[in-house]
Amino acid sequence: MRIGQLAELVGVDTQTIRFYERQGLLPSPDRQENGYRVYTEEHSERLAFICRCRILDLSLAEIHELQRYQDDPHQPCAAVNALLDDHISHVRSQITALQALEKQLVSLRASCNDGREVEACGVLAGISEGSMHQQ
Amino acid sequence: MRIGQLAELVGVDTQTIRFYERQGLLPSPDRQENGYRVYTEEHSERLAFICRCRILDLSLAEIHELQRYQDDPHQPCAAVNALLDDHISHVRSQITALQALEKQLVSLRASCNDGREVEACGVLAGISEGSMHQQ
DNA sequence: TTAAAACCATATAGTCACTATAAGGTCAAC
DNA sequence: GTTGACCTTATAGTGACTATATGGTTTTAA
Incomplete structure (x- = not known):
């Protein structure tokens, strides 16, 4: 499978695939004689894993960590759960801050309200005043 | 007032002040003979305005837009309100996505639960399976 | 057969809002 | 005269891509 086909299959840009390779998230595939990358199904599974992690908004560093756990399958999985717990806390504090x-x-x-001149705009006045509450 | 004093007063790093100047958000101040920047109270008000906008998570581009409205105080302020409405929508959709x-x-x-091996970890299995719901 | 299109490769720069680092000039105090 | 605090500019790094430039290869269509 060449890079374009892999990109199509998983739903990622080819640039992103090369980017993940440079970041060490996706193993360097073999090359054809002309230098084109050749991917296996293992690559597509690995890439799909990365994408699903990104949908969960895990950072590339966190994904890297998860991959290290996967590569050593007889460790206890408490660290994986802890990583997820931390991430959930992170998401929750983002929500709280945004609310x-x-x-x-x-x-x-x-x-x-509309229909004022900028000079009398309550919004601009509100920002300009020092009366804003810090979050 | 020199840059360090302004930074102290408003609570911003000196680097950030120079950065805002380069971005065109803060007017270039006069210089002493030795090249040091000299700020007036107008600068400190302008900088404080920027900081309060940043606390509201407005982008530098949005702040720039607000400044353009301020510089032309006899326009109707509907555009300011619209900018804020858009920003509120943006924040709300971020909240929804995070929830x-x-x-x-x-x-x-x-x-x-903890106490499994990585191999049997439900979290990793959940990510690896294709059964994830898109948001 | 050749020429266009679609694909592949690398390298580099841009995004956003800073933050950090390097290398050096200026000034006041001791 | 030297230490330390301040100022200057320029450049690179952050994260996770995305865009652009430039050029080689392969496939398809005229």
């Missing part, structure tokens, strides 16, 4: 931000933005927005 | 992600992660995490 606080949303509140602040909505209250700022409520301080103006 | 969906959290759900997915929590259900993945529930598929494993």
Whole structure:
């Protein structure tokens, strides 16, 4: 399988595949005589794993860590679970921060209606005043 | 006021101040004979405005746009409100996406308990399977 | 047969909003 | 006169790609 076919199969850009290879997430495939990369099914599984991790918003470093666990299958899996727990905490604190931000933005927005001049804009006044609450 | 004092006053790094100047968000200040930047109170207000916008997670491009409105105070302010509305939508869709992600992660995490070997880890199996729901 | 298109390769720069580092000039205090 | 704190510029790094430039190869169509 060449890189374009792999890209099509998994639904990734060919550039991204080469990028993952450079980052050490995808093993370097064999090459044809002309230098074209040749991929096996193992590569496509590995790439699909990476993509699913990215959908879960895991960083490339975290994916790398998961791969190291996979390559040593007789370790206890507590570390995998801990990685996921940390990631869940991370996502939750992002949500909390964004919810606080949303509140602040909505209250700022409520301080103006359309049909004013910029000079009298409640939104701009609200930002310009030092009265903003830190999150 | 020199750059270090401005940085102290507003609570920003000196590098960040120079960065904002290069980006065109902060006007180039006058210089002393030795080349040191000299800031006025107008600069500190402008910088504080930028910082408060950044706390609201507005992009530098959006801040630039707001500055253009400020520099032309007799326009209607509907565009300012629209900018904020767009930003609120953006934040809300981030929240929605993260909440969906959290759900997915929590259900993945529930598929494993500690004390297994990596080989039998429910989390890794869950990611490896193609059964993941797209968000 | 040849010429265009589709594919492959590498290397490099751009995105965003900084942050870090290097290498050096200026100034006040001791 | 030298130490330390401050200032200057320029350049590179962050993360995870994405875009562009330039050129080689293969396939397809006229």
